[in-house]
Amino acid sequence: MGIKRKIEENGVDAEKKTKLEEEFPIETFIKNLKDPESSFLALSEFNEYVRQLPSPEKLDDLIENLLQGLNSNLDNVVGLISEEKRKASENITLYRFLTTLLEHFSLKNHANLAEVILKKFISIPTSIHTIYFMLSNHSTASHLKITLRFLLSIVQQNEYHARSIFSLIDFKRPCWKPLFKRRDIRDTEDVRYWVVKFFLSPLVYQHIDTIRNLIKEHDIFHEVFYGLANDSRSTVEFILDEIRTNIIMVPGVTKTDKIHLFDDRNLKSLIRLYNWTGQQRQKDLVKTKKKKNQPEEALELEEMEVEDSTDRDEVRRIIHTFMMIVLNSKNYGINFFDPNFGTITTTKSSNSIIFKVIVILANHYHSDEYAANLIVTSLTTCPDLLQSFFKLISHEYISGRSKNLTRTLEFLCEVLQQQKSLDTWLALFQTMTDPIKLTDILINLTLPIDIMSKFDQVILKNSDALIQSVAMKFLSSVLERVKEALNIITDVPLACGKVNALEIYQQAILRYIPKPDHFCDSLNLLKTVDSTSDINQPISQYINLLKLYSSPCFMSMSAMNINLDILLTNSIMNLLTFFKEILTKNETNENLIENYFQCIENILSYRESIDDATWARQNKELECTPLRMLLKLGKQFRNFSDISEQLSSIVSKLSSMVNQHRQELEIWFYTWLKLGSDEKIEQFLSNTIERIILNPYPLLEKTIKDSGYSLMIYSALDAIQHAKQEISNEIDEYLCHVIFQVYIGQVNHPSEKIHEHLRRIYLKDRSDMKIQQLLNSMTTSDKQNVMLTSEISQIEKYILSNIDLEKGPDNMQMNLAIKLNIFKLFSLQKSDSSKLISEMIQCLNITLLLNDSRRPFELLFDTAIEHIQSYASPENNTSTVSCVCQLINGLNTTQR
Template sequence: MGIKRKIEENDIESEKKTKKDEVFPIETFVKNLKDPESSFLALSEFNEHVRQLSSQEKLGELIENILLSLKSNLDDVLPLITEEKRKTSENTTLYRFLTTLMEYFSTKNYSTLSELIMKRFLSITSSIHTIYFMLSSHSTASHLKVTLRFLLSMVQQNEYYARSIFSLIDFKRPCWKSLLKRRDIRDSEDVRYWVIKFFFSPLVYQHIDTIRNLIKEHDIFHEIFYGLVNDSRNTVEFILDEIRTNIIMVPGVTKTDKIHLFDDRNLKSLIRLYNWTGQQKQKDLVRTKKKKEKLEESLDLEDEEMEVEDNNDRDEVRRIVHTFMMIILNSRNYGINFFDTNFGTTTKNSNPIILKVITNLSNHFLTDEYASNLIVTCLTTCPDLLQPFFKLISHEYISIRSKNLSGTLEFLCEVIQQQKPLNSWLEIFQTTSDSIKLTDILINLTLPMEIMNKFDQVILKNSDSTIQLISMKFLSMILERVKEALNILTNVSLACEKISALEAYQQAILRYIPKPDHFCDSLNLLKTTDSTTSDLHHSVSQYINLLKLYSSSCFMSMSAMNINLDILLTNSILNLLSFFKEILLKNDMNDNLIENYFQCIRNILNYRESIDDAVWARHVRNRYFNK
């Protein structure tokens, strides 16, 4: 038979107007608590009084006095935790009261008292069913938050009880996903926030089995990550900080564990945070959609207001998610990246998830500095992804119709510039016994094949002098990488057949690196450049530096093995030198450029002896007498 209650908590909330910090009648409270007819009245009065307290000190003093009156035991409280079915409001009253006690016990380390409540709760088989009843869709936001906070207070007692509570929870129940959709933009700690806080609560103990069990709750994490873009800045920061501190950086959590957590779906949700516009803006969009006839006008007005109001929050959220993504994708110790000793030369992709991320971000590298930085860093961390990414860029952005070819080339220059020196992996190269494999590795690390296949037709023949200048900068960087590779193949002790590797790599150079004579036509653009502009000095500097590389020992020694190549290089260099001489005589150039000019000539003279004099003489005669 049920116990008749004299009053319910909801009635108390509307009728009682307790003055702030009014003295609480402890004797009356204890007396009513012991009486089954008035026990819930006592709890309601206590809960209402606690709401009015101005400080935690006042609350602590109140609880200590009540414990003193109860003779430091909970014999009059524990009977309230029973198998009996109660109304939602009664359960809410009890949970609110117990939460207040448990949170205080946790701060004071009153483990004996908290254990009494925990043991009582766990001993009642219907306790968890009552919890699910309270978490059902018919419950109000206030009742849901009280229930979730009560669960959280029990988890916070210690690791043992945290695991005990979570062993009872079935996150496959549909109620959890619906709770994660319960939002209130007027409340910074809405239902969704408390669900997430409870779900993450056992992570603080950093127990590996607990972490792995939570990671297996894919649907919950999908819902959490998917909703981030509409969460407040504080909620976003809380979620990412919890995951970073209590999952990612916990020793014992493997890369495989993290890959299970950061699947394609969750990473896409994280990428959406780069376009986070704020919780308030989401509300405005929902509201304005109800007035379709005024939608466009309303959005424009809200954009103007939010641009000022939330700009700092937006910048901070973007910064937070970028820092988080940099750890996930690039940290050697805490990220999901794997180092591929084959550098992408096999059919197996060691970092397919990261490739998908940078593919999704590739549409934004020209407009978003964070997206650009993340892509560049990922390609530095995972050089095995260079060729797939170059293929993507070549297909999407390198064409005659490209709207921002110069921006794309600048971005590619940044990618190449941030690559690690080849000597970083010297030990791998030295121990590679297969010459073909070593050649393939060096090609992957130094020659952006898909880009270079279009270099002649799309870039060198472009009439834009800005693109010409950037293309020289890009090619200079490529050639520096090529020189590194040639130095390894010629001067470093290797386990493979050096001659075979060198010849194969030289063939790759001839295939992918544009010949110097291809630049002769494009150089004519410089002649039309106004000599008074500052760009002229920079342009000539870039071209001479490029020429210096072409006439350096590594390339001239290559030409010595091939008469046709030598003649081609020599012709091209002489044409270029003739052009530079003309420019240098007409313009006031610095001494460094002039020195580079003469260095190119010295390089040619040093290596010309490698060609038969008769061949050389016949070649020069044909060249000049035909003019």
């Protein structure tokens, strides 16, 4: 039988309780402690006194005084632990007292005293069974928390005691699992909080065996994770932080260990936190139970909506950070690198678990940014899951009845754009000896097969303009990846046969990538976009798409069978109607126009010339010729040199008659732009080119071949000859500037006979025009020619002026300056030759110092020498050599 006590703890009279203001009677306490009949009464009084202490410091003083009174001899305390058949209330009293001592010992480093207590407690076989009994369903929440706190105080002593107590505990006992469901909204540290805290407590020592043993307690961890959705924000934060710090981030814990912890069930429970709504609340049954005078402890609890949205946002942020580490961290996550990138079906791995998370979140990517971000990041970390993901999306969300097709395509774009560059695995690709294996991997990484198989039927035939716009963006993302793969196959040294690899990959492209002519209807649909919306974005996407299709890696594929005429007529030409609208709204976008010009250049670069009269004919939608619209777009740029080069590259392809005069076309365009992009000149320039494209044959003469002048000049003069009205001074000046620049840039100058022929045939009735006088002056022997001096002055004023102070003169200006100075030096025989040579040296030095690939020094220098040699007569060789030497000696020696 148990010892008969004088008074149980619950029967202590309130009047006899120790008052806080009185000093605790240590000697009386020790005396009563030694008496088996009064020992638990003494402990009860001590516990009550401790409960009312105002500060931890007071408690520390009390314990130290007690130890001093006991002479640090805990035999009497140990005797109470050894006593059998204690009542439940006596166990609680003892546990509270021991907890107070042990917590003090751990703080004050009294390890020897703690050792005495714990050695005795652990040595008694019934100790753990008593614990199980105290943790059973019959115990109140208060008693449960006291018992759990006592266990926790044992763990907190040191790693040895933590491992000792956990080695004795059987978590499969039925008493444990119900504790993880014991909640109380009124108590921030309820039973669930304390049992979770105790269960996770030994992790703080980060002992690998202890961690692995805990991970094996699958059922307990299921309870921990499953209950998170109904925990408070502070509890969620505490649990996830403990697991992250003391399991995930511990170096010795392997990925396999973590996979055992984060199984399907636990990950599903964690994902529920993305929809966390707060702790639990009391049911409406509260009122009924109060009417029946039932105690509040009997009230049932259920989920409540969180009142503070800040808490909800914070919990979502916490779980998202946690999941990003678990799924995506290279060093701490559960992901494995698959060198086969999903091309070979292997045994079940952690990445399949990650995919199950993606499947669960896939229903929320369109409405939850955290879910979308986790999916995208996980697919970036595990590219072997890409095809499985595309298959999932294709089956669930790609159909004619899909309500969120636009959002789905936008999300797929994000998935592709966030994928790592293929160069990341370049070293691995280079070691592969099997071309089939390499291409299978590249196909898996670049082609969303299940999506593309529905692209033509479901997406391209959809009548929604917005869907078409996003579809082009998606396809552009796919083509960027394909372009990467083609570059690897063609440009990188590989161990496998390149020819075989390229052939296999090209076949995949032909099978899954729609040809560009399929998008002609998409472009027409874009015309139906609301005029108030931003048209620049869909147009930009369409241009980027065409730009990719017209890039060398696609155009060089004969199997692609890309029809240039369709690209030009149905796409490039139709795009001009959009630009007309953009120009009307004064919403010009230089980058957009530049991409458009680049796209045209790409397409035209595969033919010497296309002789396409469509560009020179009036277009009803444009209300002008397409060529004229190109000029209107070109004058939106501020960089005249670059846009002149682009325009000449494009226009030179529109007719074989001007194909060989690309550099001269640059002069025509550049001079027009430098003169202020005058409308009259623009019309004249456009007409001049259109005449050549539509019907150049009336202009063809034997003299053209021998003259050194291009068909452009003959066409311009012919337009003047047949003009029904007076030619404006602006056009007259413009033509003078162009022809003079062409003249001084030629190695072999046109003869006086050629100029006489031009004046007689084309300008016979235009004697009052400046161009008539200029052609006459260019072949005169008068070295003080007033007309030429005036023309040079005009060119210096309009063409060589307005230099960008930051970038310096552009290519055209530097080239022209050198040619002009050489002309003045030799043809006009200017006496101040040192100044002219100094100016040429300055131009060359600028090119040297800028070191710009678009301003090749060698070409400019060679041009200068070539012109010097051509202008100098045989008897003037001495001055020629002198000029060349002065140029070379004047260059910056540090750069030379």
